[in-house]
Amino acid sequence: MPVTGRAVLTATVAAFALVAIPHAQAAAPPRCQGETATIVGSAGRDTLTGTNGRDVIWAGGGNDRISARDGNDLVCAGAGTDHVHAGNGADRILGEGGDDELDSGTGHEDRVDGGTGADTLIGTSAGAQLDGGFGDDELTGNEEGVILLGGADDDRLLARWVGLVLRGGDGNDFIDGFWGRDSDVSGGSGNDTIETGGGPDGLPNRPVRGGSGADTILGQGARDFIDAGPGNDTVDLGEGEGGWALGGTGNDTLTTGSTSATLLRGNDGNDTLTLTEIHSAADGSAGADTVNGSLWDDQLGGGDGPDLIQAGEGDDTLTGGAGDDDLFGEEGVDTCAGGSGYDECDGGPLGTSEPSSEDPDLCRSDVEVKRNCCAESAAWSGTADGTLVHSGGVTEMWSATVEMDELAAGYYWAGDADIAWRVGGTDDAGCTYDGAANLDGRAELAIFDWEGMYSLSLWRTTVHVEVTVDCPNSAPETVLYRPMNTNAAEADDQPLPEAPVTELAGTASYVPQHAPEGEVTWSWSLTRGR
Template identity: 30%
Template sequence: MTQEITMHLDPTRGRSGQRPTFPMPQAPGSPPRLAWGGRIIVFSAVALAGAAAPVVLAQPAHAAVTSQLNGTALLASSDAADPISITCVGGQAKVNGADPGTGPVACSTVTALSIGGGPGANVIDLSGVDPAAFTALVDVQVDADAGDDTVTGTPLADVILGGADRDRIVAGRGRDVIFAGDSDDVMVWNNGDGSDVMEGQTGNDVVEVNGSVADADAFTVNTNGGRVRFDRTNLVPFDLDINGVEALNVNGGGGNDTFDGSPGLAPLIDLTFAGGDGDDTMVGGDGDDTLIGNRGSDTKLGRAGADLLVWNNGDGSDLMEGEAGTDTVQVNGSVADADAFTVNPNGARVRFDRTNLVPFTLDIGTSENLAVNGNGGNDIIAGAAGLAPLIRLGFSGGDGDDTLTGGDGGDVLAGGIGDDRITGFRGSDQMLGEAGDDRMTWNNGDGSDLVEGAAGTDTVEVNGSAADADAFTVNPNGARVRFDRTNLVPFTLDIGTSENLAVNGNGGNDTIAGAAGLAPLIRLGFSGGDGDDTLTGGDGGDVLAGGIGNDRITGFRGSDQMLGEAGDDRMTWNNGDGSDLVEGAAGTDTVEVNGSQTDGDRFTVIPNGGRVRFDRINLVPFRLDIADAELLDLDSAGGDDVAVAASGLKNLIDLAFDGGSGDDRMVGSNGDDLFRGGPGADRMFGAAGEDTLGGQGGEDRLDGGRGADRLDGAGARDRFAGGGGADRIDARGQRLEVVDCGGGNDKVNADVLDLVKNNCEVVN
């Protein structure tokens, strides 16, 4: 004689986290029992006349799905990752569409189902068990075993054991008992199901509740000792008895739903409420809850805990109240179209608007963070002054060429993919360009920011005071760049993975200075703006523009562009600098070149179309490409230097050559040149033009060449040649000097010891 099996749960005993054992030891004549920890499932025994002896379902080592009838109990099992389904076709019970292995069975005679999964990922579907066909069925047991299984129960009262690995269990109608087992499992209640017991056991488990798609649900979540009780209090009421579950995810569906958490849930479960369509009201518990409004004008109240209040594209205008804890309002814009978002203070609250597409408004209170994701499109997201005491901003542009502007607090602004423009505004912000060619801007009055360009060719833009003089410095800081203003209101920018730094001094007599070590880190672009500015580059290829005013520009190392622009500017090359482009533009501009302090330089100057080409052809050669400058001021400094200018420079630039120490040789062009010999024995040839030659110590040879020249030996034993033109020669020095006036009507200041000849008029 076999036994008809009836199962029920003893709710007074048990704990989560243990696998069941079956059968349990039992006293003779007592009903069989299934143990899960200390919780007991009791099977009532009813004798069935004429049935065979009890049989335990065997699972052959290499079979797929096996099934048989044991008395009136239908048994089916798998030894691998097989689907198992039970249906009734033509009044006959079917396992995977076929008769059981023991032969045909009438659906109406089956009193119990026992389903065993294999070690793989089984799909067990009992939704085809129709109570109208299985009229005698009272007991259902499923043990999914190991593997990532999917189990769908019957419309009756089932006991479902998930087993090891990640299972998804949909109990179906009836008062079911689910033991999820090991790993991270999901237990699902759908609208129309009954009141269930859900035991998560080990792993990070989730209970998913899906409300009515048409009607308004009224859901509550409360503590129940160390367990959680979930209720629907309207429509067809039900309750879920939940234990050992980490998260409860509730989807309201249609209607104006209400969700109400309660205090005490924080150590037991995390709540996620999604309202669906309708004007929903969601109240969290005291844990870290997630409230998602979906369509309609929703009210979200986080209560205590670090809550997340979510608006998704297509949702309505919502009220969002974080309440106690550190709460975040998250806004997710259109994935395809450009959003235009604004954030403004509204008294003690925050007003968030989308002003294009489908406009909406969020009324935000008692929330600490606002996270806005632009997603697709060329989005505009803008904060405002006055937000710092109310909320912290985090903007992400997502895909597209986005424009992000922070508020006056410490904001995080991330451009995402695309060529973005990011402005930190007030406060100490993080500007993160991410992928694309981004521009990250600091404006006068902003705070000390962190700036990360990331992938792409990125530019950091700094705009100084419009009225006052800024003092800016740029220095390497390991693999990063440190930018400082050292006067006015000092600040610092910590710059990484950015290719260009564009600094605009604006008004005032600004000082902007780079340094050595910047070349591998960033390229500099300085603009002085209005005022008499001082600009110094780094050791890379920099662009230095003076702007309006009398500016001093030094390229420093690297191949630079020095652009004087309006005003009387001085653009300087120092020994060790690179080959530069020099543009004076409007005003009377000077190009200053300072040679080696110790070695002899060899310089040449030639016309190059409408420009001037200046070269050093020895030591470390370099070249200057000069235009729109009025004077080339060369200081050869130490060593025996040679500076030779070619004819044709008269209408391009005036020359001023200073030999410095050493025995120097200087040759002028056809313009009005100035030569200063220095203390060595120098040789100077003015060539054409009205030149000025000064010996300044040493036994010099001064030849004015053609033109009305001025020659001054400065008191040494010098030799003078006036050349053609009406020259003025000063040979006084109480030493024997030789003066050859040459052609022209020359005037000579000479001593009695001097030898003066050829068309000279001695005037002393």
């Protein structure tokens, strides 16, 4: 039978009916940091809420609001201006693109990364670590132990609790210590501004660090330790008690208004150091420095380079250090030491324009041009005498003349001593001692102007002398005797008289070493010059 058109059409339709049409495959769920998302947002604006367990939240695009709730959650906020609250648990929040607001929640040891964009990060859990990433971010720490890392660009780091870690990273950052007591604060690279806060910031072994760049660091009235680092920095240590500030390399300006012991040190560069209150010290270190004293008693040093030191009021100590220095004592009773180089000192208005022994200001021997001061002789000379009583009654008696030359400018002198010595008396065994000799000796003097103290010691260098010993029931014999065989002439922490110091005299009594039953008494009288 011939095949009709209808038959062909029927066969063709039947053939197609036997072919199965496959279904479209379902899309794989997105991943966050390599983990499969359990809660997924869209390309639009979503409100996503986590569970009481661990969630992996992928928000996608759009301006999303995310509440992770309990559990150790992982959140990828995606593009858009997102708001994320981590909730409880040890969470990790990634802001990714957009200007996000990210809150670590109330868990512990949360990790929050702002990503790109101008983000706002808030640390409200102990030990949370906030990293601004790229963009001009604002990071706030509201709990002790929060770590704020500014990352790249110009960031604001705000401490609203104590004991935070604040690191600006790259860019021109602003760091506010607020409450203070932050032991790890650094600006990083860039021209940073750091306000240390009301409590003590930094430690001697871990100071507040400005980092590289022209930084401004402001103390806020507590005991701060500051290292400005490289760059032309400005540091105001504030009015806190104690602490110090180091300028680092660069031309720095360091100021303190402390009413307790503080130290400013410029290090390399042409620095300006200014003290405004009492019991402070400033050291310009290397460079052509300007050091300004306060109304009170200051220790001022120029360090290396040609320095200008202006002491202001108070009884000040000025030390030029290496380089050609200009020292001005100004008001008060001042002491100038030049150090190496060609130095000039003007002690101030209390004396005459020419050096005079009556002037209360003192110019050390290493000052080449002296005005309005008493010119110090480089040497000390004088006399000393004493007794060393041993157990049983044997007594050593001595007197000495000494001449000491300066070995360290304004600080250390040493020289020879001629000692007239004799021994007499009877010991516990009934033996009598008799002998005399002239001994060679040495003397040392150290003057600590900054402490208002000095120390003096004298000892023999002759090792043995011959002494006659007569014991009961035996003939007298000549023996070798070690004279002054202990600390027979030693005086530490003696108070300095008022400046200018031209005479030293005193008496000391003590139990000598290795002779608990003995006693030393000695006195001395020294005069500057020969």
